[in-house]
Amino acid sequence: MTDLAPQTTPNDAVGLPARAAALDLLTAALGGRAGMDEGLSHPALAALDGRDRAFARALVMATLRYLGPIDSALQAKVKKAPPDKVVQILRLGVAQAFVLKTPAHAAVTTSVDLVAQDKGLQMFKGLVNAVLRGLVREPPELDDPELMAPSWLYMRWRAAFGAEAAQAVAAMIAQEPATDLSLKDPSQGPVLAGDLEAEMLPGGSLRTSRRGDIATWPGFAEGGWWVQDAAAAIPARLLGVQPGQSALDMCAAPGGKTLQLAAAGAKVVALDRSAVRLKRVAENLARVALTAEVVAADAATWPDRRSFDAVLLDAPCSATGTFRRHPDVLWAAKPSDVAGLAAVQSKLLDAAARRTKSGGRLVYCVCSLEPEEGEGQVAAFLARTPGMSLDPVAADEGGAPAASVRPEGTLRILPHHLAAGLDGFYVARFRKA
Numbered sequence: 001m002t003d004l005a006p007q008t009t010p011n012d013a014v015g016l017p018a019r020a021a022a023l024d025l026l027t028a029a030l031g032g033r034a035g036m037d038e039g040l041s042h043p044a045l046a047a048l049d050g051r052d053r054a055f056a057r058a059l060v061m062a063t064l065r066y067l068g069p070i071d072s073a074l075q076a077k078v079k080k081a082p083p084d085k086v087v088q089i090l091r092l093g094v095a096q097a098f099v100l101k102t103p104a105h106a107a108v109t110t111s112v113d114l115v116a117q118d119k120g121l122q123m124f125k126g127l128v129n130a131v132l133r134g135l136v137r138e139p140p141e142l143d144d145p146e147l148m149a150p151s152w153l154y155m156r157w158r159a160a161f162g163a164e165a166a167q168a169v170a171a172m173i174a175q176e177p178a179t180d181l182s183l184k185d186p187s188q189g190p191v192l193a194g195d196l197e198a199e200m201l202p203g204g205s206l207r208t209s210r211r212g213d214i215a216t217w218p219g220f221a222e223g224g225w226w227v228q229d230a231a232a233a234i235p236a237r238l239l240g241v242q243p244g245q246s247a248l249d250m251c252a253a254p255g256g257k258t259l260q261l262a263a264a265g266a267k268v269v270a271l272d273r274s275a276v277r278l279k280r281v282a283e284n285l286a287r288v289a290l291t292a293e294v295v296a297a298d299a300a301t302w303p304d305r306r307s308f309d310a311v312l313l314d315a316p317c318s319a320t321g322t323f324r325r326h327p328d329v330l331w332a333a334k335p336s337d338v339a340g341l342a343a344v345q346s347k348l349l350d351a352a353a354r355r356t357k358s359g360g361r362l363v364y365c366v367c368s369l370e371p372e373e374g375e376g377q378v379a380a381f382l383a384r385t386p387g388m389s390l391d392p393v394a395a396d397e398g399g400a401p402a403a404s405v406r407p408e409g410t411l412r413i414l415p416h417h418l419a420a421g422l423d424g425f426y427v428a429r430f431r432k433a
């Protein structure tokens with residue numbers, strides 16, 4: 001089994017408040033799309049000391065990463081589904097004992113204590129005790145990749161990428177990702193790589209397995225880099241913007257790709273529908289001392305009349321490719337989401353085409369593994385937009401893994417395409433006649 005390398009050594013010295021906070025966080029994470037983010041600012045978590053907070057977070061991430069196999073192990077032991085809160089406590093108990101390797105007695109006792117804290121659940125103490133003790137006697141197998149994702153998603157991946165690739169993608173759900181950084185000045189790469197004990201990836205991103213508060217890492221205070229997954233850094237590079245060119249980032253927040261375009265010297269308009277999320281763009285720009293025109297508007301109906309040398313559409317999507325850092329997306333996504341999002345994406349692609357100057361480039365990307373949001377979008381867009389043609393991406397251009405380049409020159413980046421992983425993305429580049 002993968003070592004999840006939690007930020008602190010979880011043991012039986014970590015008390016009940018950490019488990020109670022993990023229960024709140026897990027419930028929030030599985031309760032909606034923004035669940036994990038909401039949960040991370042949960043007061044129960046903020047009230048913990050550093051070690052307990054790290055344990056609670058590691059426990060929830062372990063539970064979410066192994067949710068499919070954990071549920072399968074529990075279903076074999078529990079005949080009639082108990083109330084939701086008891087299910088969450090059982091899930092956390094299994095993750096403690098078999099993923100984080102917390103001593104079994106601590107995992108069982110604290111799980112029973114969590115149930116005991118709720119007056120209405122007293123009758124489930126025996127069940128939790130018996131189920132967890134039973135699993136301790138006969139440890140479950142949690143490594144089956146076919147159980148790692150919800151079955152409807154796994155079937156889709158198998159249909160889209162083939163059985164072998166679907167297994168390899170699902171196996172990545174268990175892996176805790178390293179942290180990837182994009183550099184403001186690529187020439188600083190070798191120095192920063194040394195300072196941060198980081199590996200330099202093909203496109204110029206740095207990958208570090210450092211943990212802890214990034215604000216204390218070398219180069220942060222100087223605004224030398226920002227956190228951005230290696231796959232997320234590829235689309236903006238493919239625009240190849242030159243200093244002084246105009247660029248539109250149509251769905252910009254929190255701003256990783258805006259920063260890349262600005263760092264390359266483009267005059268950037270960073271557009272996003274969410275004024276709240278745009279504050280992050282402004283803060284990020286200020287921290288790394290770059291500038292962009294930040295505009296809150298719906299990109300489909302933005303009344304501005306300008307067109308741009310380079311347009312980037314990083315469209316809202318099901319985000320199933322981001323499961324390495326957000327395993328909750330897999331369990332929050334619903335089959336019906338994909339069709340709804342695909343309709344929004346095609347409207348935004350039409351708007352992006354209108355914003356692109358003649359001879360200019362448009363890059364469309366989504367952090368989704370679902371073909372309707374990627375390959376399907378491109379085929380339909382080309383069919384209805386005569387002025388646009390595909391501008392094929394060459395192997396290893398912009399740091400794209402060779403395995404991700406499709407015959408027609410779009411990118412289907414799968415999480416196992418780089419050793420130690422990267423986010424799943426679909427990327428297509430177009431040229432306007």
Ligand SMILES: C[S@@+](CC[C@H](N)C(=O)[O-])C[C@H]1O[C@@H](n2cnc3c(N)ncnc32)[C@H](O)[C@@H]1O
Pocket residue numbers: 232250251252253254255256257258271272273274277297298299300314315316317
């Ligand atoms: C995938 S995120 C963008 C991430 C960003 N490009 C980055 O690299 O940091 C999608 C963004 O699209 C924005 N969005 C959704 N619908 C939009 C619309 N109709 N017009 C503009 N922005 C929209 C959301 O607010 C969200 O910030």
